[in-house]
Amino acid sequence: MVVSKANKSLLSSVFKSRIRNTGESSIASGITRDRDIAGTSQAVKELLRSNNPSSDLEDTSLQDRISNLLHVTTSEKSSSEKNTILKIPSFNNKIPYDISLRSKELSRERKEKRVYKKNGFSRRFAKIFRDSAQKLGTEAMFGVFDRVAKEMSVTEYNAMIGVYLEHAEKSKDLDYALEHIDKAFELLKSMRDRGFLIEERVYGPLLDYLIDMDMVEEFHSFKDVIREATPGSVERVGYYEMLLWIQLGDGEKIEELCGTIDGNDGESLSILQENYLLALCKKDQKDHLQTLLESVDITKVHLAVLLENIFEYLGRFSLDSVAMKLLWKLRDSDEGVKNVSDLISIYSTCSQNLTVEDSILKFNKMHEELNVMPSFTSYGQLIKYSCDSNEVVTALDVVDKMGEAGLTISADILHSLLHAIDEVLEFTLVRRIHSIMCTKSVKPNTENFRSITRLCTRIKYFEGAYNMLGNLKNFNLEPNSSMFNCILAGYFREKNVSSALNVVQQMKEAGVKPDSITFGYLISNCNREDDITKYYEEMKQAGVQATKRIYMSLIDAYAASGQFEKAKQVLVDPDVPARNQNELKSALISAFASHGKWADALSIYEEMKKAECLVEPKSIISLIEYSDSKGELNTLVQLADDLQDDNSWIDGFFRMILFAVRNRKSSNILDLLKGNKVRLSKKDIPVESHFDEVFWAIAETEPTKVKLGMDLLRFMKEELGFVPSRKILDFLLHACVNAKDMQNGLLVWKEYRSAALPCNVLSFLRMYQVLLAAGDSEGAKALVSKIPKDDKDVQHIIEESQIVYSQGPKKKTPKRK
Numbered sequence: 001m002v003v004s005k006a007n008k009s010l011l012s013s014v015f016k017s018r019i020r021n022t023g024e025s026s027i028a029s030g031i032t033r034d035r036d037i038a039g040t041s042q043a044v045k046e047l048l049r050s051n052n053p054s055s056d057l058e059d060t061s062l063q064d065r066i067s068n069l070l071h072v073t074t075s076e077k078s079s080s081e082k083n084t085i086l087k088i089p090s091f092n093n094k095i096p097y098d099i100s101l102r103s104k105e106l107s108r109e110r111k112e113k114r115v116y117k118k119n120g121f122s123r124r125f126a127k128i129f130r131d132s133a134q135k136l137g138t139e140a141m142f143g144v145f146d147r148v149a150k151e152m153s154v155t156e157y158n159a160m161i162g163v164y165l166e167h168a169e170k171s172k173d174l175d176y177a178l179e180h181i182d183k184a185f186e187l188l189k190s191m192r193d194r195g196f197l198i199e200e201r202v203y204g205p206l207l208d209y210l211i212d213m214d215m216v217e218e219f220h221s222f223k224d225v226i227r228e229a230t231p232g233s234v235e236r237v238g239y240y241e242m243l244l245w246i247q248l249g250d251g252e253k254i255e256e257l258c259g260t261i262d263g264n265d266g267e268s269l270s271i272l273q274e275n276y277l278l279a280l281c282k283k284d285q286k287d288h289l290q291t292l293l294e295s296v297d298i299t300k301v302h303l304a305v306l307l308e309n310i311f312e313y314l315g316r317f318s319l320d321s322v323a324m325k326l327l328w329k330l331r332d333s334d335e336g337v338k339n340v341s342d343l344i345s346i347y348s349t350c351s352q353n354l355t356v357e358d359s360i361l362k363f364n365k366m367h368e369e370l371n372v373m374p375s376f377t378s379y380g381q382l383i384k385y386s387c388d389s390n391e392v393v394t395a396l397d398v399v400d401k402m403g404e405a406g407l408t409i410s411a412d413i414l415h416s417l418l419h420a421i422d423e424v425l426e427f428t429l430v431r432r433i434h435s436i437m438c439t440k441s442v443k444p445n446t447e448n449f450r451s452i453t454r455l456c457t458r459i460k461y462f463e464g465a466y467n468m469l470g471n472l473k474n475f476n477l478e479p480n481s482s483m484f485n486c487i488l489a490g491y492f493r494e495k496n497v498s499s500a501l502n503v504v505q506q507m508k509e510a511g512v513k514p515d516s517i518t519f520g521y522l523i524s525n526c527n528r529e530d531d532i533t534k535y536y537e538e539m540k541q542a543g544v545q546a547t548k549r550i551y552m553s554l555i556d557a558y559a560a561s562g563q564f565e566k567a568k569q570v571l572v573d574p575d576v577p578a579r580n581q582n583e584l585k586s587a588l589i590s591a592f593a594s595h596g597k598w599a600d601a602l603s604i605y606e607e608m609k610k611a612e613c614l615v616e617p618k619s620i621i622s623l624i625e626y627s628d629s630k631g632e633l634n635t636l637v638q639l640a641d642d643l644q645d646d647n648s649w650i651d652g653f654f655r656m657i658l659f660a661v662r663n664r665k666s667s668n669i670l671d672l673l674k675g676n677k678v679r680l681s682k683k684d685i686p687v688e689s690h691f692d693e694v695f696w697a698i699a700e701t702e703p704t705k706v707k708l709g710m711d712l713l714r715f716m717k718e719e720l721g722f723v724p725s726r727k728i729l730d731f732l733l734h735a736c737v738n739a740k741d742m743q744n745g746l747l748v749w750k751e752y753r754s755a756a757l758p759c760n761v762l763s764f765l766r767m768y769q770v771l772l773a774a775g776d777s778e779g780a781k782a783l784v785s786k787i788p789k790d791d792k793d794v795q796h797i798i799e800e801s802q803i804v805y806s807q808g809p810k811k812k813t814p815k816r817k
Contacts, residue, residue: 154191158202161187165205181209185222192229200236207240211247219244235271242279258288261296268300281309289313298326299333311343315350323347324369331370340370345378349385356391360398376407383413387420395420396432403441411445418451427459434464438471450482457490462499465490469510481507481515488518492525500525514539516547524553529566532557548580552587559591564600567591582608586616593619593626601626602635609642617648624655633665637672646685654690661697666708670715677719688725691716695731704739706732710747723755733766737805742774761787765797772805 161184168180184206191198203226210219223237238257245253258280261273269277277296280289293310301307314323327343330336348354348363363382367374379402386395395417399409414437421429433452437444449468456465465487469479484507491500504522507514519539526532532554539550551570558567570576571584585608592601601623608615620643624636636656643649653676660666673680680687691712698709709732716722729751736745749767752759759767764787771780789795 154196157187157191157196158199161202161206165209169209181206181218185225188222188225188229192225196229198226198229198233200233203233203237204240207237208243211240211244214248216244216248235275238272239275239279242276243283246279246283246285254285254288258292261292268302269296271302274301274303274306278303278306278309281306281313284313284316286317293322293326298329299336304339307339307343308346311347312350315347316352318351318353324366327366327370331372337372340372341367341375341378342381344370344372345374345381345385349381356386356389356394359385360394374405376402376410379405379407380410380413384416387416390420390424392417392420392424392426392429396429396436399436403436403439407441409436409442411443411448414442414444414448415451418448418455421455422451427455430455430459430461431464434468437468444475444477446477446480446483449477450480450486453483454486454490457486457493460490460494462487462490479510479512481512481518484510484512485515485517485521488521492521497525514542514544516544516550519544520547520549520553523550524556526557527561529558529561529563532561546575548577548583551576551580551584555584555587555591559588559595559597562595564592564595564597582613583616585613586619589615589619590622593622598623598626598628598631615642617643617645617652621648621652621655624652624659627659629663633660633668646679646682649679650685650687650690654694657694658697661694661705661708662701666705669708670711673712673715674719681720687720688722691722692725692727692731695728695735699731699735699738702738704735706735706739706741706744709735710744713748713751724751726752726755726757729755729757730762730766733763733770737766737769737773740770740773740775742770742776745770745774761791761794765794765801768798769801769805772801 164180164184164187168177168184171177171180188198188203188206203222206222207219210222219240223241226233226237242254242257245257257276261269261276277289277292280292298307298310310326311323314326327340330343331340344366345363348359348366351359351362354362360382363374363378379398383395383398383402386392386398399413399417402409402413414433417433421427421433430452434456436442437448437452449472453465453468456462456468469483472479484503488500488503491497491503500521504514504518507518516539519535522535523532526535536550536554539546551573554570555567558564558570567588571581571588576584585604589601589604589608592598592604605615605619605623620639624639627636633656636659640649640652640656643652653672657669657672660669694712695709698705698712713724713728713732716724716728729748733745733748736742736748745767749759752763764783768780768783768787771777771783784798787794787798789798
């Protein structure tokens with residue numbers, strides 16, 4: 001839902017009224033009202049004091065800690081009042097988690113800047129505030145922390161502001177969102193009154209929100225408080241002010257601010273002016289930028305981020321002449337020459353119309369024209385760009401060039417390469433990475449070695465994995481348990497138990513102590529109760545603390561060995577923390593479902609659902625995947641509907657569709673797809689790959705359901721606007737072969753051209769088989785004449801197809817007797 005201008009106006013007017021009517025802030029009054037609760041603030045400090053795993057606080061669930069805090073702060077209230085607070089419905093029940101209040105979705109980049117996700121803030125504070133709001137309601141949470149505001153630190157203020165903004169963004173209720181923005185405003189005023197500085201990572205997201213909502217007067221109210229609290233923020237707030245006028249399309253205001261940017265006198269721009277210019281670059285204000293860049297002296301720009309954004313802007317619009325003119329000015333200056341190579345890499349990788357190869361050609365050409373050498377950071381930018389574009393081979397070629405230039409290949413570059421290989425599943429490149437890491441021109445860290453070791457085991461290159469361990473000493477690094485664990489997991493995947501156990505022995509010889517992950521692998525791969533007990537006792541003797549992973553491994557191992565009752569008993573072990581109960585019950589569901597106890601798994605799930613316990617999405621998906629072939633489709637539909645986030649839902653939904661195809665319950669498939677058309681149409685959800693699996697199942701299931709396949713193809717094209725992939729058409733053509741359906745086979749044949757997919761040899765062979773199977777020998781003869789027969793495998797397939805699908809062999813049956 002997009003908020004209309006009328007609703008924005010309503011939100012704006014209500015908020016203005018609240019600002020005018022707000023006297024002394026609620027937090028300030030809370031301080032006056034509760035000066036005698038200094039002990040409570042101490043409780044907060046104790047609650048959040050350390051991350052020491054041995055601390056008693058860590059042994060208590062988060063919910064228990066919050067309840068203790070509430071008990072302290074409400075000790076003077078009657079029991080009835082306490083009950084009232086604790087019965088406030090949770091945030092999840094109060095409003096749905098969707099983003100419909102804003103005029104447009106915030107970009108992913110902006111979401112990543114949220115204050116409660118920044119490394120500089122205490123994530124524990126943010127988690128406590130968020131969980132408090134979900135369990136008790138935001139009103140109760142605000143009241144509790146309001147009472148301890150006198151002792152609140154900047155970190156606590158920042159975390160609370162972040163949570164309020166998060167709830168406002170996710171709400172579709174205008175009043176509800178307004179309340180939370182109002183509270184964030186009160187917190188900012190309280191910070192100002194107490195003399196705290198307000199940092200951009202706190203106020204930036206708030207101003208972004210107000211800009212998106214076109215709330216001009218509210219923006220200025222926030223801006224005034226921020227400037228009063230932090231006088232040094234004037235320049236950065238100016239950046240947001242320019243963004244506001246751009247969002248509103250107020251050309252007069254934009255011109256007014258641009259009029260202050262004048263570089264004709266040869267003087268440097270002020271930081272405020274540079275921030276105005278930065279905002280123009282961010283929003284691609286081409287008309288204003290074209291004029292300003294002609295007058296501004298690029299060599300006197302103070303902000304490095306402004307230079308980067310200028311060349312990003314130029315790259316997006318492929319303004320080569322302007323870019324080269326500015327680069328030459330920097331090239332001829334004393335200081336600017338240092339940035340030229342880095343700016344070339346930014347410019348060449350920002351064009352929306354260039355392939356990766358073209359971008360690299362532009363990168364090389366511009367360096368040659370300007371007579372500068374590529375820098376370490378420009379090479380790194382090019383490698384990251386190639387990896388992000390899934391062009392890993394190209395990225396490795398750039399690494400080779402980097403090595404030839406005598407530059408050291410850093411751990412960050414290796415991380416980008418290893419991550420890209422893992423993402424695109426091009427494990428054949430592992431040996432090339434292995435070769436790079438064995439040279440002296442790299443500077444890896446232990447995480448690089450762990451990643452390459454794991455990738456070596458993925459391609460069953462265990463010799464290479466061990467070589468990496470031996471190569472550690474060349475870089476003054478020591479092996480750790482995570483590296484050995486990668487090899488251990490690889491052998492267990494291959495069911496090579498003896499080699500896996502040998503890894504544990506090698507760990508001991510190398511002086512590396514097994515950790516909880518090591519014992520987790522050992523336990524989860526046991527299929528006898530004696531072995532489970534043995535490894536669990538060894539773990540305790542080694543002084544390794546039992547973790548959630550260990551308890552999950554025990555559940556899996558007991559279920560695999562048929563000891564289902566003992567798997568249940570893991571949950572009632574007194575050593576199991578209460579905070580892990582839901583996750584362990586979810587693991588129990590998965591274990592039971594995957595080992596033939598589907599009805600019991602469903603019963604556990606229904607009990608958890610009735611008790612309003614959180615069930616892990618993968619456990620619900622396991623129930624769908626391992627469901628009984630005689631089960632009801634409606635049950636799986638409900639399970640899929642219980643999945644909340646889109647990625648989990650799409651996985652569960654299509655597993656349910658596959659179940660229906662394979663178990664002759666396909667009559668309702670099209671209705672289910674049509675009923676979820678809106679959700680299937682969402683961007684950033686890999687729906688097409690899931691359809692590939694469905695068409696594969698249609699091709700392999702007997703009897704073949706060609707009509708269902710054609711209906712799904714029509715739905716994809718007409719309802720979802722998808723272009724079918726080559727895999728889908730290949731599978732559908734294969735289904736026509738099995739069904740001897742020439743009519744639909746010809747329709748599928750036409751779809752290749754409609755999808756702009758040129759028919760290859762395999763497509764011709766499948767269509768040839770369709771014609772043979774349907775008895776159209778003349779058509780088959782005409783088609784086979786167009787198939788290149790240079791390949792012996794192709795000739796063999798043609799001959800075999802004539803034997804299998806031709807009608808002729810039936811006449812020779814008596815002769816075989």
